[in-house]
Amino acid sequence: MMSPMGITASLVVGIDGSTTWSANSAGISTPADSADFLARRKGYDCIIIGGNTARTEPYSQTPVPLVIISRGEINPVPQNPDAFLWNVSITDAIEAARKEFGADIHIEAGASLVKELLEKQRVDDLYLTLTPALGGSHPFDWKSALKTFPHCAMHEIGVTKFYHASKLER
Incomplete structure (x- = not known):
């Protein structure tokens, strides 16, 4: 994997576009997705993250x-000593976090x-994991999202597909 640069977003999506199952991503994710995600971050x-993600994910x-x-x-995760609660927009949070x-x-x-960030063209790299999960909620148009980037690579581990879409060729 290349060194991270700029603003990177990660999202796990079921084949039908669902991003949550019973309020979080655990029912959409696979063991391969979890391992890749934890290593990358x-x-x-x-x-x-947003407040809903903080309340429903570990x-x-x-x-x-x-x-x-x-x-x-x-603060929805007071047990994390490195957590900061900011009441700002996502774009303002990015600028403040950079500083x-x-x-x-x-x-x-x-x-x-x-x-929202993709629409504002604020994402340099998108790591999108596609799993065979169906029937979840909070749909995401993953095909359209990938098309917003000039470069996209895919690899598979078992039933899990990993897409890396980027503004720059890697």
């Missing part, structure tokens, strides 16, 4: 500082925040 200066420990963007006033932690930022938010 260590190389960034910080991780940014973020009690992260390898780097965690920024939670939320309108709420209570506070460094330029390499990993977005681990849900489908709506990733879609």
